[in-house]
Amino acid sequence: MRLFADAGCIGDKYIKITDQGDIRHLSKVLRLREGDEIDVSDSMEWEYRAEIVRIDEEEVLLVILDKQKFAREPNLEVTLFQGIPKAGKMESIIQKCVELGVHAIIPVFMERTVVVDKGNFSKKLDRWQKISDEAVKQCKRGMVPQVGRQRPFSEMLDKLRNYDLILFPYENEGDYSIKDCLRGLAEKPRSVAIVIGPEGGFSDKEAAALDEAGAARVTLGKTILRTETAGMAALAMTMYELEL
Structure with a gap:
C-alpha cells in the first residue's frame, strides 16, 4: 500500500495522515492496525517506509522507519x-x-x-x-x-x-x-x-x-x-x- 502525503504532514520522525478517504481505506478496506507498515510518498522527492502507531477516525499517525529518494521514478x-x-x-x-x-x-x-x-x-x-x-x-x-x-x-x-x-x-x-x-x-x-x-x-x-x-x-x-x-x-x- 502506498499513500501520498503533503510535505507539511511529514516531520523528521512522524507522518500524519488526515485525509478522510485515506483513513477509511486504511482502516475499513485494508483493515490495517497499529504495528502495520505502509509506504508513503511526498510526491516531490522522498519516499518513506512507516509504521502505524495510532489509527482512529480523525488521524493516522506513522513513525518513519526509512527514508529514501524515489527508486521507481524515471529520470526522463x-x-x-x-x-x-x-x-x-x-x-x-x-x-x-x-x-x-x-x-x-x-x-x-x-x-x-x-x-x-x-x-x-x-x-x-x-x-x-x-x-x-x-x-x-x-x-x-x-x-x-x-x-x-x-x-x-x-x-x-x-x-x-x-x-x-x-x-x-x-x-x-x-x-x-x-x-x-x-x-x-x-x-x-x-x-x-x-x-x-x-x-x-x-x-x-x-x-x-x-x-x-x-x-x-x-x-x-x-x-x-x-x-x-x-x-x-x-x-x-x-x-x-x-x-x-
Whole structure:
C-alpha cells in the first residue's frame, strides 16, 4: 500500500495522515492496525517506509522507519499530448501510460476529434486524475502524473517549445522509425513530448504545423495502431531507449 502525503504532514520522525478517504481505506478496506507498515510518498522527492502507531477516525499517525529518494521514478520526463478519443478510451490510456512512466498527460482537441466540450469537461478531468492517482498506488511510483486541462491544438503547439524532443508518430511516415530517431540523438534529452492523434488521425494542416514546430515524424511499425495503443507503444519504446 502506498499513500501520498503533503510535505507539511511529514516531520523528521512522524507522518500524519488526515485525509478522510485515506483513513477509511486504511482502516475499513485494508483493515490495517497499529504495528502495520505502509509506504508513503511526498510526491516531490522522498519516499518513506512507516509504521502505524495510532489509527482512529480523525488521524493516522506513522513513525518513519526509512527514508529514501524515489527508486521507481524515471529520470526522463515524457508528456503525452493525446488527441481526445471517444468513449472510455482515455481512461485506459491514462492507466497504462502511468504504469509505463509518463510524467504528464494533456488532452488535446484536434480537427478530427469527435468528442465535444459542452462546458462540463471538468468532470472528465476529475475522473481521469483519479485514475492516475489509483494507477500510481498500484505501481508504487513516487509522484502522481497530472492530467492537465484540455487544450486546443494551437495552444499545444505553444507548449511544445518547452521540450527537448518532440515525437510525432504519423501513419504516413513509412521509413523513419522511432528507433532511428532515438538512437540517432546527439545527446539524451531530459524532456520529451509525444503527440498522438485521435481516431481519425492528424489532418494535413496539423501534420504541417507539427513539422514546422520541429517535431520528428516517426513510424511505430508497419501496422496502423489505434489511438489508445499508439501512445502506449511510443511511450514504451521511448522509455526503453532513453531510460532503461
